[in-house]
Amino acid sequence: MSPRDFSREVLQVRLGLMRELLDDLDAMGDVTVGSLTQDRITRRAAERILTQLVDLAADINTHAATSLGGLRPTEYRQSFDAAVTAGLIEQELADALKSSVGMRDVLIHEYVATDLEMVAAAVPLARRD
Structure with a gap:
């Protein structure tokens, strides 16, 4: 498959994985700064x-x-704008989701100490968006 070929299966598999992750997040219950601090x-x-x-x-x-x-798109943030251009999502949702890239970068690369308040605040946003 060349990079330009659309694959419905690729999207379905990734969306299925996202659904599983969101289910796992829901199974965790309320995620608070306290729970993040007390339970590694x-x-x-x-x-x-x-x-x-x-x-x-x-x-x-x-x-x-x-x-x-x-x-x-060559960057994660750009991918959200590209998704708007491709008709996948609305601009309002793309704008809301772009901030998740910054959180991901901090968590993956550990640029700074993780702000647990931001992590706790990101959980309901992930569930919603």
């Missing part, structure tokens, strides 16, 4: 789920934008 497993699970959701969303965006819109 909960913190690491929440952080990993959040980063995987962003990775999968960017993969979906890039696949759709490349195959449907002839665009080739």
Whole structure:
């Protein structure tokens, strides 16, 4: 398959993985600063789920934008704008989701100490958006 070929299966698999991650996030219940502080497993699970959701969303965006819109986003943030151009999502949602890229970068690359308040605040946003 060339990079320009659209694959419904690629999108379905990634969307299925996102659904599983969101189900896992729901199974965790309320994620608070306290629960993240007291339970390292909960913190690491929440952080990993959040980063995987962003990775999968960017993969979906890039696949759709490349195959449907002839665009080739080179950065995660760009992938959300490209998804708008390809007709995958609305601009309002793209704008809301772009901030998740910054959170993902901090969690993956550990540029700074993780702000657990931001992680706890990101969980309901991930569930909603």
